[in-house]
Amino acid sequence: xxxxxxxxxxxxxxxxxxxxxxxxxxxxxxxxxxxxxxxxxxxxxxxxxxxxxxxxxxxxxxxxxxxxxxxxxxxxxxxxxxxxxxxxxxxxxxxxxxxxxxxxxxxxxxxxxxxxxxxxxxxxxxxxxxxxxxxxxxxxxxxxxxxxxxxxxxxxxxxxxxxxxxxxxxxxxxxxxxxxxxxxxxxxxxxxxxxxxxxxxxxxxxxxxxxxxxxxxxxxxxxxxxxxxxxxxxxxxxxxxxxxxxxxxxxxxxxxxxxxxxxxxxxxxxxxxxxxxxxxx
Numbered sequence: 521x522x523x524x525x526x527x528x529x530x531x532x533x534x535x536x537x538x539x540x541x542x543x544x545x546x547x548x549x550x551x552x553x554x555x556x557x558x559x560x561x562x563x564x565x566x567x568x569x570x571x572x573x574x575x576x577x578x579x580x581x582x583x584x585x586x587x588x589x590x591x592x593x594x595x596x597x598x599x600x601x602x603x604x605x606x607x608x609x610x611x612x613x614x615x616x617x618x619x620x621x622x623x624x625x626x627x628x629x630x631x632x633x634x635x636x637x638x639x640x641x642x643x644x645x646x647x648x649x650x651x652x653x654x655x656x657x658x659x660x661x662x663x664x665x666x667x668x669x670x671x672x673x674x675x676x677x678x679x680x681x682x683x684x685x686x687x688x689x690x691x692x693x694x695x696x697x698x699x700x701x702x703x704x705x706x707x708x709x710x711x712x713x714x715x716x717x718x719x720x721x722x723x724x725x726x727x728x729x730x731x732x733x734x735x736x737x738x739x740x741x742x743x744x745x746x747x748x749x750x751x752x753x754x755x756x757x758x759x760x761x762x763x764x765x766x767x768x769x770x771x772x773x774x775x776x777x778x779x780x781x782x783x784x785x786x787x788x789x790x791x792x793x794x795x796x797x798x799x800x801x
Contacts, residue, residue, distance in 0.1 A: 525624050526563045526580050530589055532666035532746070537646050538592040541724060545715025547576050547587045554712035555584045560633030565626035568633070582633035583713050590714045591631050593644055593678035595728045597735035600662060602771060603742065603779045604643050605756075610789050613757040617641065620751065622669045631674030631713055639669040642678055650734045659780060661799065662740040664747065677710035680728055743799050745783030755794055756786040764788060767797050 533539065546552055550570055560568045564580040576587040583591050596604075606614050618641040628635050630642075644665040648654060670678060681703050711721050747754065758781070761772050771777035782797045 528750075529563070529621075529624065529630065529666055529668060530579065533589065533644065533668070536592060536644055536665045537649070538594065539590070541592060541727070542590070542714075542716060542720050544586070544588055544590050545717070547585075547715060552715060553585060554715065555632050557632065557634070560585060561626065561628040561635040562633070563625040563628055563630065565628070582628060582630055584632050591674065591678055591710060592714075593642070593680070594647060594735075595679060595681070595732040596645075597647065597732060597738065597740070599736065599739050599777075600645075602777050603662075603740070604645075605664075605742075605744070605747075606641070606643065608742075608758055608762065608769070608779075608781070610757045610759050614641075616754070617667065617747070617751075617756075618669075621667045625669045628669070629671040629674055630668045631670050631677065634671050636671060639671055640675045642668045642670045642675050644668060644678075647731075647735050647740070648738075650731070656738060659741040660735075660738050661743050662779075663743040664745070666746065673706070673709050674713070676706035677713060679706070680710060680725055681706055739778065741780035741782060741799075743783050744781065745799065748784045754785070756781075756784055758786055758788050760789040762788070764795075 553570070558570045560570075560582060562568060562578070562580040563582065566580070568574065568585070574581070574585070576585055583589050601607075605617065609617075621641055622637070622639055626635070627637050627639060629639055644667065646661075646663045646665050648660045654660075668678075707721055707725060710716075711718075716724070744756075747756070758769065762769050763772055764770075767780050769779050769781060780797060781795075782799045785794055785796050787794045
C-alpha cells in the first residue's frame with residue numbers, strides 16, 4: 521500500500537476530539553520507549569529493532585515510537601454498545617473492512633508495532649460535545665473518524681478499559697476501576713504508548729467517565745462517510761436481526777436498539793435493495 525494511505529490513518533486520528541487532550545510525553549531516545557519489545561513493525565512493513573538509528577519522526581512509525589502521535593478513544597456510550605459497525609454488519613461484510621485496513625498497515629498494530637494477522641479493527645468514533653444548546657430529543661451524530669488495526673492490548677488501551685465501557689451498575693464503577701485486568705492494565709498500556717505522567721492518566725480517565733455519563737442518555741445515528749471516502753464502491757451488508765422502518769434501523773431484540781446508517785451504501789442481509797442516507801442535520 522502507498523505511503524499516502526498510511527498517512528491518512530494518522531491524519532484522521534489527529535482530527536479526533538481527544539487528539540488534543542494532552543501532547544505526547546518525552547521521546548528522545550530508545551530509553552524513553554516503554555513498550556517491552558525488541559522488535560517493532562512500521563505501518564509500511566519495515567522491521568525495526570530496539571536501538572536502531574531512527575528519529576522517532578518517521579510518518580510510518582507505530583504510535584509507541586512516534587514523537588508526536590497519541591492513542592485515544594472514548595468510552596462507548598450505553599446506547600451505542602450494540603451499534604458499532606462490527607455489531608451491525610454481517611461477518612463477511614465486517615471482515616472485508618477489517619482486512620482492508622489490516623492490509624494498509626501490513627498487519628502491524630498502529631499502537632505498539634506488533635505484527636499479527638489476527639489484529640482487531642478499532643473503530644474510532646467522535647460523539648457530540650455536550651453544550652446547553654444540544655437538542656437531546658434528536659438523534660446525535662456518532663461519526664466514524666478512522667479504523668485502526670490494533671492488537672488486543674492496544675484496543676483495550678484505546679478505550680481505557682477492557683470491557684469497552686459496559687459497566688451497567690453505576691454504584692460499582694469505583695470498585696471496577698481498581699480491577700487490574702479490566703481497567704488498570706489497559707491504562708498502564710496507554711501510558712506506555714503515550715508516555716503520559718500519572719496525573720494526566722488520572723485526569724484523562726476521569727474526563728472519559730464524566731463524558732460517558734453525559735452521552736449515555738442520548739440516542740445516536742452513525743455517520744460513516746469515512747468508509748465511503750476510503751472505499752466508494754463498497755456496499756455494506758447489515759445483519760438479518762436488524763430491520764428498517766423508514767430510515768431507522770431497529771435491532772429485533774426487544775431492547776429498542778436503534779440507529780440510522782448514513783454516509784455509506786448498505787443493504788439488509790439477503791435483500792437486494794441498496795440504501796444511501798445522507799447525514800441527518
